[in-house]
Amino acid sequence: MSRKFALAGAVALALTLTLTPLAAGTASAAVEQEAAVTTVYYSTASAPTFRSVINAGAANWNRSVTNVRLVERNSGASLRYTEGNDPRGSYAQTNGHGSGTIFIDYTQARQYNPTRIAAHETGHALGLPDHYSGPCSELMSGGGPGPSCTNAVPNSAERSRVNQLWANGLAAATSAEQRVYGF
Ligand SMILES: [Zn+2]
Numbered sequence: 001m002s003r004k005f006a007l008a009g010a011v012a013l014a015l016t017l018t019l020t021p022l023a024a025g026t027a028s029a030a031v032e033q034e035a036a037v038t039t040v041y042y043s044t045a046s047a048p049t050f051r052s053v054i055n056a057g058a059a060n061w062n063r064s065v066t067n068v069r070l071v072e073r074n075s076g077a078s079l080r081y082t083e084g085n086d087p088r089g090s091y092a093q094t095n096g097h098g099s100g101t102i103f104i105d106y107t108q109a110r111q112y113n114p115t116r117i118a119a120h121e122t123g124h125a126l127g128l129p130d131h132y133s134g135p136c137s138e139l140m141s142g143g144g145p146g147p148s149c150t151n152a153v154p155n156s157a158e159r160s161r162v163n164q165l166w167a168n169g170l171a172a173a174t175s176a177e178q179r180v181y182g183f
Contacts, residue, residue, distance in 0.1 A: 038068045038169045040098035040125070043077035050104050050114060054081050057119030060152055061126065064159045067166035068098070068126060079125050081118075089143075090117050090183040092124035095176035096165075100125055108183060112143060113150040117183055120152075124181040127165040128158060142183045 042058065044051040058070040070079075078099040089108045094100030102121040109117055120142045124130075134141030136149035139158055154162070 036169050037066065038098070038166055040068060040070050040079055041073040041077040042070055042079040042081065043074040044072060044081050045074040047081035047083040047102075047104055049083050049106075050081065050109065050118060053115040054104075054118045054122075056115045057122050057152055060115075060119050061122060061154065061162075064154050065126075065162045065166070067163045067169075070122070088182065090121055091180055092121040093178055093180045094125045095178050096124065096127040097176050098125060100178055108143075112147050112183070113152065115152040116142075116150060118152075119154070120183055121181075123154065123158065123162075126162045128161060130181055 042054075044054050047054060055072060058072070061068075061070055079094070079102065080100075081102045081104065083104045083106065085107065086103060086105050088105075090103055090105045092100060092102045094102070102118075102125065104114070104117055104121070116139070120139050123140050128140050130142055131138060131140045132142055132144035134144060136145040136151050137155050139151065139154040141149075
């Protein structure tokens with residue numbers, strides 16, 4: 001009997017939490033949508049060598065943007081990091097909205113700053129394209145500025161663009177196809 005009441009209580013609580021924003025009216029609903037943060041879960045289970053640099057790159061993004069948050073969780077992750085040897089180098093295969101696979105190449109990670117590689121590829125998963133002609137201060141210039149570039153933090157334009165892309169949460173993601181981007 002107590003279990004039944006506990007369940008009923010949980011349902012009532014869930015309904016209360018769900019209905020409260022609607023009761024608050026359209027003005028505050030718009031504010032809540034603006035403030036909504038989408039969480040992207042990522043797995044490092046298949047990239048154990050680079051776990052610390054992947055997490056450092058994710059932390060750089062989390063400090064830089066407000067509408068999306070990257071959280072490491074190996075079960076049920078939509079974004080998976082992998083590692084190995086590939087003559088094409090590192091790449092991201094992603095829909096640009098938090099789903100896909102990021103591959104980090106061993107050889108490239110010895111030549112270039114591995115945190116920059118991880119943060120750059122993560123930028124693709126957050127919706128940014130490559131811009132190899134950009135300066136080192138631009139994360140999505142990737143390998144363009146050469147191996148001496150160690151910047152792993154997005155610039156202000158990149159931060160703004162990601163916040164803009166994630167302003168409406170996951171809704172914009174549903175029709176996006178997967179594409180492959182390099183470093
Ligand atoms: Zn790239």
